[in-house]
Amino acid sequence: VGAPVGEEPVSGLVRAFVTNGRQGINYHRGVWHHPVLTIEKRDDFLVVDRSGTGNNCDEHFFKEEERLVLAPHQ
Secondary structure (H helix, E strand, O other): OEEOOOOOOOHHHOEOOOOOOOOOOOOOOOOEEOOOOOOOOOOOOOOOOOOOOOOOOOOOOOOHHHOOOOOOOO
């Protein structure tokens, strides 16, 4: 689940992607994204992150009225 780069994520621009389970994903710097999700009861992930000083995580909490419901793409 991700949204374009910006000061804050825009709820109308959030998109979810489904992979085949054998794909990797690489986010560009500044892209808003949710931690990795799974629809399976149990799954394994390998996360490679950057090292170094500085803030590596900005959190954003949507307001209750901004609840996101992701509909399947037709």
